[in-house]
Amino acid sequence: MKISKYIHSCLVFELDGFKLLVDPGNFTFAEGLVKPEIFKDVNAIFISHIHPDHLDMPNLKEIVKLSNAPVYTNSQVGEALTKEDITFNLTEEGIFNVGPFKLEAIPVVHEPLLDSPIPQMTGLIINDKVLHPVDSLDTTLAKYQGIDLLLLVTMAPFANELKIAGFADQIKPKQILPLHDGFAKPFFVKSRFANYKKHFEKSGIKFHGIFEVGESISI
Incomplete structure (x- = not known):
């Protein structure tokens, strides 16, 4: 499995x-380094x-x-997509297959934000190898301890490095x-990653x- 950022x-x-695109958000496109055309050959899209x-x-x-890729997401995102005439596959909890990927959708709780409501958020376990908790640092996710790869928030207004590292230390990926x-x-990214x-x-x-556009790892 190749994972590109x-x-x-x-x-x-x-x-x-088969290519599965996850969470193409506004920071990705903000500086023009990434354009939608880069993803013209994706086979499926997941929005957390x-x-x-x-x-x-x-x-x-x-x-x-x-x-023409199908979109998989939860109810709250689905409502927003429907308003834009984008069809979606409801994916909130349980196991589903997308191409060669076995995806287990797990409800996860977004970390608290300043004066902002907590959104519905859906994480993933991908092919029993990758834990994607999205913007959650919930210690209950320690039940996935020892997983091959953890996708980890490393900088955020809702957490500091001690909390982030402590969460990952419990997961022990x-x-x-x-x-x-x-x-x-x-x-700054380089210094924090070091x-x-x-x-x-x-x-x-x-x-x-890794943080360069399109940089990847394989597991």
């Missing part, structure tokens, strides 16, 4: 020629929640138009792919400090 929380999972850094409606509409860094300048890498190395956890 396209700024912040936008990912493409690729297996056997309604926040604009995970759901950029104008660009999602263009991606759907270019790719074999590897970590950092997310949620699209609002920071490269020199700090995370040093911390997780003590526990034998491999931290993949």
Whole structure:
């Protein structure tokens, strides 16, 4: 499985020629480094929640138009999509198959935000190997302890590095792919990733400090 990162929380999972696009949000497209055309060959799209850094409606509409890919998401996002005449597959909880991917949808709680309502949010377990808790640092997710790869928020207005690292320490994944860094300048991202890498190395956890557009790992 190849996982490519396209700024912040936008990912493409690729297996056997099938591409699953996850959370193409507004930070991904903000500076023009990524355009909808990059995703014209995706086979399916998953949206975790309604926040604009995970759901950029104008660009999602263009991606759907270019790719004709089905969209999988929860009820709250689905309501917003319906208003834009985008059809969707309701995916809130349980196991479903998309191409070669076995996806287990799990309800997860977004971390508290300043003067902002908590959205409905759906995380994923992908092929029993990848835990994507999205913007949740809920300690109940420790039941997935030892998973191959954790997709980890690394910078956010709702958490500091101590809380983030503590969450990952409980999960004890074999590897970590950092997310949620699209609002920071490269020199700052590099310095924070170096700090995370040093911390997780003590526990034998491999931290993949990638942030360049389209940079990828394989598991």
